[in-house]
Amino acid sequence: MKSDEIKDELKPINNFIKQNKQNKIVLVGNPNVGKSCIFNYLSGMYVDVSNFPGTTVSITKGKYKDYDVYDTPGIYGVGSFNDEEKVARDIILDGDIVINVVNSLNLERDLFLTLQLIEMGKKVGVILNFSDEIKKRKIKINVQELSKILGVEIIETTAIDKKGFDKIDHLIENARVGNQPDEISSIIKNFASQNIPQAQALLILEGDSNISSKYKIEKIPIEQRENIYITRRNRVNEIVSQIEYEDSTKGEIFNWLGKISINPITGIPLLVMILTLVYFFIGNFVSQKVVNYTENKIGKGIFEYYTKSFISRYTNTEILTQLVDENKNVIDEKLFQFPDGSNSNPKLKEEFEKFSSHNNSISNFTFFNPYVKLFFGEFGVITMTITYLLFLLFPLVIGFYLVMAFLEDSGYLPRLATMLDRAFNKIGLNGRAVIPIMLGFGCITMANITTRLLGSEKEKSIVTAILQFVIPCSAQLAVIAVLLSGAGLKPMLIFITVIGSVLILLSTILNKLLPGESSPLLIDLPIMRFPRLSNIFKKTFYRSWGFMKEAGFWFFIGALGVGILDLTGLLKLWQDFLNPLTVHWLKLPKEASTAFVMGMVRRDFGAAGLFDLKLSTMQITVAIITITLFVPCIASFVVMLKERGLKEGLIIWLGTWVTAFFIGGLVAQIII
Amino acid sequence: MFLVNAIILIVKEIKMDKTLDKISQGKFLKITKLPTGDIKSQLIRLGLSEGDKLKCTHKLPGGTIVVKKNRQEIAIGFDLAKKIKIHELNEL
Numbered sequence A: 001m002k003s004d005e006i007k008d009e010l011k012p013i014n015n016f017i018k019q020n021k022q023n024k025i026v027l028v029g030n031p032n033v034g035k036s037c038i039f040n041y042l043s044g045m046y047v048d049v050s051n052f053p054g055t056t057v058s059i060t061k062g063k064y065k066d067y068d069v070y071d072t073p074g075i076y077g078v079g080s081f082n083d084e085e086k087v088a089r090d091i092i093l094d095g096d097i098v099i100n101v102v103n104s105l106n107l108e109r110d111l112f113l114t115l116q117l118i119e120m121g122k123k124v125g126v127i128l129n130f131s132d133e134i135k136k137r138k139i140k141i142n143v144q145e146l147s148k149i150l151g152v153e154i155i156e157t158t159a160i161d162k163k164g165f166d167k168i169d170h171l172i173e174n175a176r177v178g179n180q181p182d183e184i185s186s187i188i189k190n191f192a193s194q195n196i197p198q199a200q201a202l203l204i205l206e207g208d209s210n211i212s213s214k215y216k217i218e219k220i221p222i223e224q225r226e227n228i229y230i231t232r233r234n235r236v237n238e239i240v241s242q243i244e245y246e247d248s249t250k251g252e253i254f255n256w257l258g259k260i261s262i263n264p265i266t267g268i269p270l271l272v273m274i275l276t277l278v279y280f281f282i283g284n285f286v287s288q289k290v291v292n293y294t295e296n297k298i299g300k301g302i303f304e305y306y307t308k309s310f311i312s313r314y315t316n317t318e319i320l321t322q323l324v325d326e327n328k329n330v331i332d333e334k335l336f337q338f339p340d341g342s343n344s345n346p347k348l349k350e351e352f353e354k355f356s357s358h359n360n361s362i363s364n365f366t367f368f369n370p371y372v373k374l375f376f377g378e379f380g381v382i383t384m385t386i387t388y389l390l391f392l393l394f395p396l397v398i399g400f401y402l403v404m405a406f407l408e409d410s411g412y413l414p415r416l417a418t419m420l421d422r423a424f425n426k427i428g429l430n431g432r433a434v435i436p437i438m439l440g441f442g443c444i445t446m447a448n449i450t451t452r453l454l455g456s457e458k459e460k461s462i463v464t465a466i467l468q469f470v471i472p473c474s475a476q477l478a479v480i481a482v483l484l485s486g487a488g489l490k491p492m493l494i495f496i497t498v499i500g501s502v503l504i505l506l507s508t509i510l511n512k513l514l515p516g517e518s519s520p521l522l523i524d525l526p527i528m529r530f531p532r533l534s535n536i537f538k539k540t541f542y543r544s545w546g547f548m549k550e551a552g553f554w555f556f557i558g559a560l561g562v563g564i565l566d567l568t569g570l571l572k573l574w575q576d577f578l579n580p581l582t583v584h585w586l587k588l589p590k591e592a593s594t595a596f597v598m599g600m601v602r603r604d605f606g607a608a609g610l611f612d613l614k615l616s617t618m619q620i621t622v623a624i625i626t627i628t629l630f631v632p633c634i635a636s637f638v639v640m641l642k643e644r645g646l647k648e649g650l651i652i653w654l655g656t657w658v659t660a661f662f663i664g665g666l667v668a669q670i671i672i
Numbered sequence B: 001m002f003l004v005n006a007i008i009l010i011v012k013e014i015k016m017d018k019t020l021d022k023i024s025q026g027k028f029l030k031i032t033k034l035p036t037g038d039i040k041s042q043l044i045r046l047g048l049s050e051g052d053k054l055k056c057t058h059k060l061p062g063g064t065i066v067v068k069k070n071r072q073e074i075a076i077g078f079d080l081a082k083k084i085k086i087h088e089l090n091e092l
């Protein structure tokens, strides 16, 4: 036998071994029970962990030892009520071992899914998470008894402290098929003869039409599912009454904050207070103190100065150095000219270095070689990308991410959703829409994906449109904060009023135009608590890192593109072309149209084109309104197309062009 | 006299039977009938089924209701609350 043939001979055996190696672990559980926390520990990867139901909306695959581990969206039962559920259902059907994460505080809710997983005949291991909370509340759970009733292995953990994780290996190795209730097993036997696995059989019985059509079985009437559900629910309630004891009903520390955040009478002042705090933190502290230091001292004073001085040694350069006092009045200035680069004129070079080494000196470099300009000039690929991105946007974006992480982790968002529910009803949404919209202030791209947690297609369309049209992301808010810093309250109020009106108008129109129903609010309120600082910093770190990678790339490409447009004269053509729009309608200088090319790449990048234009306060107001309403960045455009389809995506994209210029101009005609 | 008493009792009973949106904050209730369709299954999974006893912890001006079952708090929109039949209780 040749070796090839031997390989062929072995193939079936290899396949057999492969198939029999049970290596797919699926983490399954109700929303907000700590699955992602556990997934991060097992896989060593990072997925978001937040305190609201619906953080995870897609599957993430990781590795743990020899196993593939999957993090899944939270579900209350296996079925096909919405898209996340279908995704989760398929991976559960496909998995070898199901690790069911349970919130010990809500056994009555969570065990419904546990029983269903067991009835599906899956190999199950149960993690009772949140054991810190039940200890705090003096609740006792008889784990042994529960394990006996269910017929599966159970461990207790506190995921945020990684407590009890040493027993996870034991749990995985001992995952097994649990006790089957008699009613179910007798019905399911009928299916076995038709070669339908137990898990699929149960779902067919529960009326899952996706599965039944796959096996060409007629859909079973809904009453059947209700019967199974009610039976299961009763069993859960009975089990819980057997194994849980509560010694006292105290211990809800953050409860009062949770209470006042729901009721509008106290909740609205609280919201205003939170926003004011955020305003002072970002608008005052970060955008003025921190950015002033990083941008001017580090970015311009050190990074750009040294890079440009270095370049000026070799190429035709003009340097204007000014000395200023505390009030930015120019005390002294000198112009240094190096037609052949400063290396060819060591004496003048020395003089320049001495003059510019004064504490309050500002040096302006003008290069004449177009390629040097492309990389090191005002919009230079290298100088601008690094100064704007690293020293201006980055500190602000970190600030916003910190605030977002804080809100996400406190349990505030679902309560805000409840408080605003009725208001959202007026525009065809329910309170849940607060969650993707709030996340949009962090990153629109991410928020586009989170729209999956909304109940109907109509709601998803409306929120997706709101996100692309009116919600500024953190990077863009950063730019706005910088542009508006020191401009007083008036532009800010105009900005908020205009954007707010567009929001209301847009969603009202969409609500009227779009067919279909909206779903009513139905949301679990998680416990309110002081966020874990470690989680906040970790999340901020990962998101900031993600931002740098993504924005860095696009800034670089964008700057290169604009630079080339400039070199080839196309930029001037574009400016002339948009001239009537920019100059007459928006009343901005004609160079502002550069911002609209750049804005197609990223909105924050677009706004960066406005920095050096010397605009009046009202012009700034018009500019930021236009840029905010302008097209979403490339990344969110792509994600939106994926989530909502080509047609809807393109309509929204084109719509933002029209709205941005129409509204921007309208405001310009009134206030300038 | 007996008849009058009986009628008062019946009226009281009827007054106790209502939909969830009519409950006032802080009151206790028992779910008597859930709306039909998919939403019923969803409610059962979430832990709300017919016969369950709850407390209404919040009733917001617009009609959004928050109920509490054991330690679990669930917010329910006005349109859904209108479709859930309940019986008001004096205590849990």
Ligand SMILES: Nc1nc2c(ncn2[C@@H]2O[C@H](COP(=O)(O)OP(=O)(O)OP(=O)(O)O)[C@@H](O)[C@H]2O)c(=O)[nH]1
Binding pocket: A029, A030, A031, A032, A033, A034, A035, A036, A037, A038, A048, A049, A050, A051, A052, A053, A054, A055, A056, A057, A072, A073, A074, A075, A129, A130, A131, A132, A133, A157, A158, A159, A160, A161, A409, A532, A535
């Ligand atoms: N007190 C306490 N909090 C926990 C524990 N485990 C997780 N949490 C918190 O519970 C929240 C939810 O955690 P996640 O890991 O995002 O939950 P998830 O199950 O992935 O949630 P979804 O993705 O929304 O389904 C976070 O705020 C965690 O910090 C625990 O053992 N004790």
Ligand SMILES: [Mg+2]
Binding pocket: A035, A036, A037, A048, A049, A055, A056, A072, A074
């Ligand atoms: Mg998760």
